[in-house]
Amino acid sequence: MGNSYAGQLKTTRFEEVLHNSIEASLRSNSLVPRPVFSQLYLEAEQQLSALEGGSRVENEEEEGEGGLEQNCPPNPYQMQPPPEGCCTTDGFCQAGKDLRLVSISSEPIDVPAGFLLVGAKSPSLPDHLLVCAVDKRFLPDDDGHNALLGFSGNCVGCGKKGFCYFTEFSSHMNLKVTTQPKKQKHLKYYLIRNAQGALTKGPLICWKGSELRSRQASTSACSSSLFPPLESSGLPAPFSSEPGPGMTPSIPLGAPQAGPASDHASLTAAVGPAVFNGKGSPKHRPLVKHSPSAAPRPSALGILSNSGPPKKRHKGWSPESPSAADGGYPQGGGNRAKYESTGVTCMPQVGLVGPASVTFPVVASGEPVSVPDNLLKICKAKPVIFKGHGHFPYLCGNLNDVVVSPLLYTCYQNSQSISRAYGQYGASTIQPISEEMQLLLTVYYLVQLAADQVPLMEDLEQIFLRSWRESHLTEIRQYQQAPPQPVPLAPGAVVPVTSAQLPWLAGLAASSCNDSVHIIECTYSLAEGLSEMFRLLIEGKLAKTNYVVIICACRSAAIDSCIAVTGKYQARILSESLLTPAEYQKEVNSELVTGKVDSLGAFFSTLCPEGDIDILLDKFHQENQGQISSSLTASSVTKSASLDAGGTRVCTSYHLEPHRIRPFQLAVAQKLLSHVCSIADSSTQNLDLGSFEKVDFLICIPPSEVTYQQTLFHVWHSGVLLELGLEKEHMTKKRVEQYVLKLDAEAQTKFKSFLQNSFQNPHTLFVLIHDHAHWDLVSSAVHDLYSQSDPSVGLVDRLLNCKEVKEAPNIVVLHVTSFPYALQTQHTLISPYNEIHWPASYSNGVDLYPENKKYFGLSEFIESTLSGHSLPLLRYDSSFEAMVTALGKRFPRLHSAVIRTFVLVQHYTAAMMAVRGLSQMKNYTSVETLEITQNLINSPKQCPCGHGLMVLLRVPCSPLAAVAYERLAHVRARLALEEHFEIILGNPSSGITIGKHFLKQLKMWQKIEDAEWRPQTYLELEGLPCILIFSGMDPHGESLPRSLRYCDLRLINSSCLVRTALEQELGLAAYFVSSEAPLEKRARSEALESDAEKLSSTDNEDEELVTEGSTSEKRSPVKRERSRSHDSASSSLASKASSSARCGESPAQAQPAGPSRGDRARSPQPCGPAEEGRAPGERQWPRAGRGPPSVISRRSPGLAPQPEPGLKTGQWSIQVSVPSLSSSGSSAMPATGPLVLQAAQCSMTKACRRPPVVFLPKLVYDMVTSTDGSGLPKAASLLPSHSVMWASSFRPLLSKTMTSTEQSLYYRQWTVPRPSHMDYGSRAEGRVDGFHPRRLLLSGPPQIGKTGAYLQFLSILSRMLIRLTEVDVYDEEEININLREESDWHYLQLSDPWPDLELFKTLPFDYIIHDPKYEDASLICSHHQSVKSEDRGTRRKPEDLYVRRQTARMRLSKYAAYNTYHHCEQCHQYMGFHPRYQLYESTLHAFAFSYSMLGEEIQLHFIIPKSKEHHFVFSQPGGQLESMRLPLVTDKSHEYIKSPTFTPTTGRHEHGLFNLYHAMDGASHLHVLVVKEYEMAIYKKYWPNHIMLVLPSIFNSAGVGAAHFLIKELSYHNLELERNRQEELGIKPQDIWPFIVISDDSCVMWNVLDVDCGGERSREFSWSEKNVSLKHIMQHIEASPNITHYALIGMRKWSSKTGSREVREPFSRCHVHDFIILNVDLTQNVQYNQNRFMCDDVDFNLRVHSAGLLLCRFNRFSVMKQQIAVGGHRSFHITSKVSDSPMAIVPAQYICAPDSKHTFLTAPAQLLLEKFLQHHSHRFFPLSLKNHGHPVLSVDCYLNLGSQISVCYVSSRPHSLNISCSDLLFSGLLLYLCDSFVGAAFLKKFHFLKGATLCVICQDRNSLRQTVVRLELEDEWQFRLRDEFQTANAKEDRPLFFLTGRHI
Helix, strand or coil: CCCCCCCCCCCCHHHHHHHHHHHHHCCCCCCCCCCHHHHHHHCCCCHHHHHCCCCCCCCCHHHHHCCCCCCCCCCCCCCCCCCCCCCCCCCECCCCCECEHHHHCCCCCCCCCCEEEEEEEECCEEEEEEEEEEEHHHCCCCCCCCCCCCCCEECCCCCCCCECCHHHHHHHCCCCCCCCCCHHHHEEEEEEECCCCCEEEEEECCCCCCCCCCCCCCCHHHHHHHCCCCHHHCCCHHHHHCCCCCCCCCCCCCCCCCCCCCCCCCCCCCCCCCCECCECHHHHHHHHHHCCCCCCCCCCCCCCCCCCCCCCCCCCCCCCCCCCCCCCCCHHHCCCCCCCCCHHHHCCCCCCCCCCCCCCCCCCCCCCEEECCCHHHHHCCCCEEEECCCCCCCEEECHHHCEEECHHHHHHHHHHHHHHHHHHHCCCCCCCCCHHHHHHHHHHHHHCCCCCCCCCHHHHHHHHHHHHHHHCHHHHHHHCCCCCCCCCCCCCCCCCCCCCCHHHHHHHHHCCCCCCEEEEEECCCHHHHHHHHHHHHHHCCCCCCCEEEEEECCCCCCCEEEEEECCHHHHHHHHHHCCCHHHHHHHHHHHHHCCCCHHHHHHHHCCCCCCCHHHHHHHHHHHHCCCCCCHHHHHHHHHHHHHHHHCCCCCCCCCCCCCCCCHHHHHHHHHHHHHHHHHHHCCCCCCCHHHCCEEEEEEEECCCHHHHHHHHHHHHHHCHHHHCCCCCCCCCHHHHHHHEEECCCCHHHHHHHHHHHHHHCCCEEEEEEEECCCCCCECHHHHHHCCCCCCCCCHHHHHHCCHHHHHCCCEEEEEEECCHHHHCCCCCCCCHHHEEECCCCEECCEECCCCCEEEECHHHHHHCCCCCCCCCCEEECHHHHHHHHHHHHHCCCCCHHHHHHHHHHHHHHHHHHHHCCCHHHHHHCCHHHHHHHHHHHHHHHHCCCCCCCEEEEECCCHHHHHHHHHHHHHHHHHCCCCCCCEEEEECCCCCCCCCHHHHHHHHHHCCCCCCCCCCCCHHHHCCCCEEEEECCCCCCCCCCCCCEEEEECCCCCCCCCCHHHHHHHHHHHCEEEECCCCHHHHHHCCCCCCCHHHHHHHHHHHHCCCCCCCHHHCCCHHHHHHHHHHHHCCHHHHCCCCCCCCCCCCHHHHCCCCCCCHHHHCCCCCCCCHHHCCCCCCCCCCCCCCCCCHHHHCCCCCCCCCCCCCCCCCECCCCCCCCCCCCCCHHHCCCCHHHHHHHHHCHHHHHHCCCCEEEECHHHHHHHHCECCCCCEHHHHCCCCCCEEECCCCCCCCCCCCCHHHHHHHHHHHEEECCCECCCCHHHHCCCCCCCCCEEEEECCCECCHHHHHHHHHHHHHHHHHHHCEEEEECCCCCCHHHCCCCCCCCCCCCCCCCCHHHHHCCCCECCCCCHHHCCCCEECCCCCCCCCCCCCCCCCHHHCCCCCCEEEEECCCCCCECCCCCCCCCHHHHCCCCCCCCCCEEEEEEEEEECCCCEEEEEEEEEEHHHHHHEEECCCCCCEEEECCCECCCCCCCECCCCEEEECCCCCCCCCCECCCCCCCCECCEEEEECHHHHHHHHHHCCCCEEEECCHHHCCCCHHHHHHHHHHHHHHHHHHHHHHHHCCCCCHHHECCEEEEECCCEEEEEEEEEECCCCCCCCCEEEEEEECHHHHHHHHHCCCCHHHCCEEEEEECCCCCCHHHHHCCEECECCCCEEEEECCCCCCCCCCCCCCCCHHHHHHHHHHHCCCCEEEEEEEEEEEECCCCCHHHHCCCEECCCCCCCCCCHHHHEECCCCCCCCEECCHHHHHHHHHHHHHHHCCHHHCCCCCCCEEEECCCCCCCCCCEEEEECCCCCCCCCCCCCCEEEEEEEECCCCCCCHHHHCCCEEEEEEEEEEEECCHHHHHHHHHHCCHHHCEEEEEEEEEEECCCHHHCCCEEEEEEEC
């Protein structure tokens, strides 16, 4: 076994396939993945077949090396069991001897004659070779043939000889194979001795079939001698420095177009040193063996390398790899993934036929195809071969001149998988599109492509999808509701195409295309077709052919196919598109460094008939040297100065306007805020806004110096730092830098301090703003693998996605970007609900946010190219493109970026020369470039101040930018134009450098006097005539000034077609235009600024350069006409026409404002809204000795516009001004004649009124302006970003009607991140949805004002947090202070902490009510007051009765009581809402007691949560509630509050302040909510962990009196129960704590006064007030000596107006309200009136005092009451019972005559009575009105009779304390429900005025009569029948009746 395969047998192809398929079926896929080291050095190439779909099984003898495993069930090979007791360790033979090469390499080994040492591979030791000696007769020769069947070998370990079977030998060596052992599979390498005599791995053994995949893998020493020098092999020299596998080239690791394994070394680098004439290296073996230093002759076709260890060969891997480990990583790190044969279908690649870099053939079979030597030289382009279906042959030879890509194969595979999407519906009938049909459709597609178009994978996928849908329409309708898009490709039913018909049909399709598509049909394999194609190419027969389709349909089962792109234009674009950005830069760099471009320069110098351009330039320079007067400087600068001084003629382009935030930005800021609030409001507890006191932030931006300065500038001028309270008035630039983080090498330190800060300040909400968030999405895992690369790569992931940020509860991350697509994948961390999109300006034709500026973005630019617009703003330059194409053919080895740059620089050079008078040079430039240059040079001459235009020249590749800069600067110098315009090299890593002359001009225009000033942002170049060469692979959000006139994007990397990259480049031109005048109207009304020379320049168009002399290159008149309409777009005329002249502005408005200007204090000049960026604005940071800008120094938002929250990191506007970026149209300025003329002449003014003109490469222009089936630009359907890939080809197109939100959902469904993307692993984090709860995404078009919006958001968030931590508390002065007398009734011991009982008893009771809420209540008379209050009652007019009471905004302290909206970690458990705790279980307990006054038993219900049951006593057997535990008077513990707190509440389940956790400072306390029965459920829902006392249902409509009554009665009853219970434990009854607290539900905070008396006798004292916990106050009061002698204890109501007389005495004996501590023992016989709705506390206070009990108010404590707008007594609505109409019912209607037909009301009788008396008691007591000397006598009750009537309260109880009434004459008598204590004799003690009135109130008419009789009232009072009344209640509502009478 194992020896049956004979290398020399001429097996047929069929036998070989059969043999290999049997072998493959025995394979197992259980091998361990191999470590990195062996992958780099020891690996063979058979993974390639996996990429190709696993359809092949031939030539896989090398499988054991650890590559491809077939996707079949494991069928492990059964080895013979080893003999007992032998060694079975891997790497050792059964005799226990070490066989590993590393161990025995230096040991002498005896090798018999005719034997060779070879290395065997063991699957269980993938990184080791095992040494064995094998008879060389059984090994193959150089050609892979002539190996004898069988085997003969010796073990070098134990020396055992004569193994005749490889099976036996492999057992002895412990190879432990999983498939049948075969020598071809396991004997891999020859072993040779190196110069030091050590045994090392030598060449691969060339078994037949493996030769082309084998790889030379010798040591460095060997390779240096074995391989010829690089130069001799014809490889371009630059690549000799190609990094070896161990040294990854420095490349952006995010570059995902590099397939996971594309070797970043280089596209054209050597194919590894493994290919020798298509065979392995054994032909050189003897040479190596005997003479290691001898070098063989170089192979004719093989390309060898002599540098370092062997390089990894390019493989045909594409980024579609399902490899989780390394898709998209640079292969240099050596992380290699295993491919599953079907895995590729899951991850398609799109892009310009996809960005994957592959230069080595994909899996091959059959005979090798030799690539001809001079292919590139002859063809002028590298053909790009796309592997299609089936097998692909080996290529050998000149592999540098072809590019092979698997992307088409992947596309085919994905389209095959379309039908699987319906598998879940069980749609088994749906078949995938056939291979034949795919190929035919591909041919159709290629045939219809125009000569200048490039095939796109996305197009092909859509074609397949539509075709498939068309053929399965009925089935699809069955399984999918959405209507399909029928785009029939052929009428009628689709008939299947057979493989036999295919070549004929393909040929038929291609016959109409003038040979642009050529079909080659093969009979045997693709190899013959490829050879034929190469032959035709060499013979020049495919000159007109762009695509060659090779079809081999000989196999009955399937077809083989591939497509070669041979068109020079298409092949160049496609091969360059396969380069990653890093490879692209490297390629360009090497071409510059090695001087390859010199040939290009030399070519240019031959173009000019007059000789070399440089000679012309020198000649011009010498001729003009003496005479040049710098016309610009002389005229414009001096002129502007003089005019300025005269003050008459001045350019008004610099125009100062007050700044404001735009409505859009405000709307977006508010949307952001509402999203943050919704996170906080969700039940997930992810953000507790209530716990934050302030806002802090950090803005992270890409590492661009200009963007950094720009962002600092926005933050500085927005005033946000002052508003957030983060900085003081006079901040420095250094301080502002703390808030902006440039993501470069130093970022980590700054970020750590931010994290530390957030950790140390848990009550600050930190907003981490990630601006330009689509940049650097590389996973930090990639960075960790390749840490030697750029340290800033993967930084965003390392910082923003670190564990600390994710878990910090006080960090919110806000990603801000114009291109959010890469953050909208299936694995994104951002919830779709947390995305905020910039709002559209119009909805249904309505302008939502009216503004005088119109944003001009990509869609508007595209619109301008449509017919009907006079000026297309997007153009391409056809003559430039023609020259580039021609030169591309001439210099096929140069990258097109190099050619384009050199051509463009040449055009600018020629144009400058033409403008300077060398008119012959016009023929060597394009019309477009000439227009740009003329306007650039001439514009400053037309402005009195010398303002000019900016030309943006975008050169992404930095080395090329440097070349362009040097060349243009040189030409400018030779033409003496140095002072006409500046050339600026804009590099992300460095700042802006400009010449002294221009610096002086800028300072003069901006009125800057600071000698050190330098422009730091592009905005500060406002008005400077300049060419800005803008380099860097990506723009980083830099804003450009409004003087930008031309955006020259002709050099952008057009092959890099992904949506983000394209839109990012076009975003540079985004602009705000004044919306008053439509663009096209303005354009026509302008004067031409052109001269004859400019107009004549278009006439020379036909004389343009023809590089190769072929007439076909010369444009036909038709073509020229087209180009003029599209590219030049009437360039001579239209390009001049900018917009109508700006209306004049007065010179005063042109004044700049340096920080030292005086008027800064009057109007803020911060820079305008972010999007208004194009302006210099206030460019100075205040320096030492200077005042800061006014925005910083004054903050009065009420008086002046809010400072603008900044400019977007790249936001532009048209109307920006010197110190501020303006935001309103200029036409609002008054126009005066001469100034209008002046303004019209300044080209900058015109530039500001219209967007810039954008020049694009033709390819990009077509991509942007053409639309796909959905009506969107083609660019929108591209892959959204490099770092993502499509999840499936089976996806609909984006639709034109999609909103941003729908687009986001589309990308979230159809894209997945590549393995290199930071979100790649986010789904593995455990949560199903994977969204981070505190992460938001703000997206909006570029330059629209996002920075301004998010800075504004920070401001309003801060204001909201402050608002959240503030409440409105009542702030009213005590009333009736002046009615007190300064007599002996003060408590004079000012420093006593507690009242002295004896002293306190001597104080008289103050009857007067001082609580301001009773301002409208009746005054209570006492004998102490001398009533001098004639003004009493005039404080508030009746119509002011409902005027809002005075409140003050107070910041909540840490001791506040909270409502249900407060969540924080500490009180989650207290509230019972924490997700970690189960919802609190509660039990319902009935508690009954009898009360004689009600005449029945009262049944109350307690709802007691499990967590609170320890406060209660339950009976043991039944668990019945027995009592509530009470502490002892003698307890001194500080851990708990002794008094239970009862809070009656109604209608305030959300807003009541029942969370006392913080108020009690965490102390244990018993808190009971007293609720009505119908509200029990809702309160229970909101407060699940609170004890509820539920009132009986009869009290559902009762007032607060009923609650107070029941609380007090229940508490007394409980006190008795507790005394009985504890008496049994030996405790005296009087030792049980008798106090309870009755608190309002609006008590929010408690304060204490610290009084400094300065000595007892002194009348002078001072005090301070501070917030304290309720625990502190309660424990202080509870610790009072003799406390049980006080019946009621209370405290002051807080007021900011508290005066010294209120707080001078520490204690008062007076009324207490709101928060009272009640002694239920002493007050046993004093009851609350359960019927009362209002004033029941005053009534109760009077009863308690008259019972001779003590009321004590602690004046040094105060309670703050929050204003709560809902619930409480407001919840009682008095409405009509009969009519449904909501008529207003006035208090006069609350009573009526008995038995009348009066409308009855739905309200309790008691409420109607109290309300009526409050407003209309003067009807009953006319004599009492304003007659305070003669009050109304009120017996046993206090009812409010209104503020203009005084009452005198007396108690009828025996032994009660009453005031002396002997000298008082009363004006009325009020008897309210009087009881038996009131008798006739009692009333006779009092004296009344003549005509005094009486009012008797009873429950019914019967008791009314009985009372009159019992009290003998008719003796002194006269009654009339009509004087009887009742409340307006129906009989069933038990109205109250009253009788009035007059005193006789």
